[in-house]
Amino acid sequence: MTVVLCLAVLFGLLAIGTPVGFAMAGAGSLGLYMLGGMSVLTGILQTAPLSAVTSYELITIPMFLLMAELVLMSGIADDLFRATSAWVGRIPGGLGMATALAGAGFGAICGTSTASAATLSSTSLPAMLKQGYEPRMAAGVVAISGTLAMLIPPSVALVIYGLLAEVNIGALLVGGVIPGLLVTATIMLTVWFLAWQDPSRAPGGPRVSMREKFRMLRIVGPMLLLFGMVTGVIYTGIATPTEASALGAFCAFCLTIWMRKMSWAGLYRALVRAAHGTCMISMILLGAYIFGYFFTLAQVTQDLVAWVGALDVSRWLIMALILCGYIVLGSFMDQIAILVLTVPIVLPLIKSLGFDPLWFGVVKIVTAEVGMITPPVGLNCYVVARYSGRPVAEVFHGTLPHFIAHIFAIAILVAWPQIILWLPMKMGY
Template sequence: MIVAAGIIILLLLLVFGMPVAFALGVAGMVGLWLKGGLDMVLGILRATPLSTTSSYELITVPMFMLMAEFIIVSRIAEELFDSAKVWLGRTPAGLAIATALAGAGFGAISGSSTAAAATLSGTSIPAMIRHNYNPRLASGVVAISGTLAMLIPPSIAIVLYGLIAQLSISKLLIAGIIPGLLVTLVIALTVLVLAAINPSHAPAVSSYSLREKVASLRIVGPMVALIMLVTGCIYLGIATPTEAASLGAFGAMVIAAMRRRLTWNSFCNALFSASRTTCMIVLIIICAQVFGYYFTLTGFTQELVSYVGNLDVSRWFIFLLIVLLYLVLGCFLDQVAILFLTVPVVLPVVTALGFDPIWFGIIIIITAEVGLVTPPVGLNVYVVSAYSKIPVKDIFIGVTPHVIAHMLVILLLAMFPALVMWLPSTIVQ
């Protein structure tokens, strides 16, 4: 009864528009009060903020956010599309494929999906529209390509999952590389199929000389250096994720300065933006921990694990239900909120069924990608619409083939877990 009361209060607060952090905190406090009275509530409120935010690994979040802000200042991500366009423009759907590659490149140097979607909207959509691309196809590939920043390291979502699940963040970040490349390939193949069905929707554009192609690679050099500085250091065991994130933020700042884009105002704006986002995430973490204490003290998680373990059904059927749950939640809630709401409850069930938590983490990050482009919330879709002025309805239609393709990727990773687990198994400790 107490568990039901807390969940109902949480859902009602979310429905009436209360911010996720406060909804979690209020529901958790009410549940704790029903369970143990005011003294229990006050005791947990006194201890939770410090115990939750004193984690050393949490420093990774503001450093990756700052890295993303400096990358935006440098505008190198905008030029990634131009470089990819030079190499792929002559092929059918070349500009759309270049957008997917630019999205992957942006994801490899920034963990912000909304920033990726905004950047690609301002560069690739105008180029595709000028070359007579179908607006739905163009906006759809931009919206889905922006989500790659959630999966390809450095990824804020993966770091948060690691903090909640108390897993190796190094292994989780490295585990996202092959699935990230696979998703990029699937996006490219999807636009090729769409172009084959209707060639007029994604025509080839002008070709470039070899000299122009080689010259375009100068944009790629700083990006590769930054990737090696962050992901390479983590993989080789040279630096922890926290240290690598700090190096990445410094490296991104140096790149912005070398490109003469770093001014005092842009520097302060980057610090302010990274701090504001970090404060939002930390507040969600603290309030989710309060809600988590409420679940723990009621014994709900243990009872759920026991109940699921006694069900006479295949563990894959339960896994399918969990994936469907995440897809439904992604239609209504922010991805950070979904992680903090569900992982403490779902992960014990998943591990009790014999699934690897690192593999499961990558699966739910991909389902969270889908949530960024599915109605009615679909944050990336609204970002693309705001920058491109293309109607939201058209973007949702344009992204639908990519959502179907993502479902196939999830199926593939479920059938072949080694695609996720092999690379982290080779990491240098």
């Protein structure tokens, strides 16, 4: 009864717009008080704040957020889209494919999907509409391409999962590379299929000379440098993910100066936005710690594992139900909130079924990408609608083919776990 009441309080607080971290902290505190009284509650509240932020790996979050803000200031995303569109923009659907490639490239130096979606909305979407693309198709490509930043390293979502699940963050970031390429290819194939069905949806662009194409490749240089300073040093073992995040932020700072986009006002805004994002995530982690203590004392996780273990069904059916549940949750909640709320509960169940936590983490993030475009609260769709001025319903309509394609991509990753695990194993994790 106590668990049901606290869950009702949690979802009630979320329904009235209470920030996720405060909602979980409030509901968890109520549960702790009901189970153990004021002494238990005050004892946990005295230690939970330090426990929530004491992890050394947590430094990666503010560094990756700051790097994303500085990259946005540098304008490198605009250059990246121009370079990719020069190579593939002439074929039908080419600008849509260029948007997917730009989303992957920007995700490799950004780490946050909303920033990626906002940037693509102001660069690639106007270009596609100018070329005569069907508006809903163009908006859908931008919304789904923005989600790639959740998966392709450096990924804030993978870092948070690693902290919650106590999985090696470097292995998670490495494990996201091949699935990131697979999902990027899935988006491009979906665009090609839609253009093949009806070429008027996505007409080809003007021819670009080979000399101009190679000249545009110079634009990609700064992006490759930044990617090497973050992901490359992790792959080669030169630096840990925490050290790499600091290198990435410093390199983004230098890149912004080199491109003459740095200003004191811009730097101040970037620092403030990164600080705001870090405080929000820290509060969510604190709320998750408090709520997790309550679930531990109430033995919810242990009872759930025992109940599922007694079921006479395939473990793959249970996995399918868990992933479907994540897609449904993604329709109503923020993905970071879903991570911190569910991972402490679901992970013991995943381990008891014999699944690899690293593999599950990457599959969970790919599933979260689907939630970012699923109505009624698909966050990326609202970001695209806000920055482009297109109706939200139009954006959601445009993402439907990508939703279906992503389900197939998730099925492939579930059926062949080595797609995720092969590279971390080769890298010695």
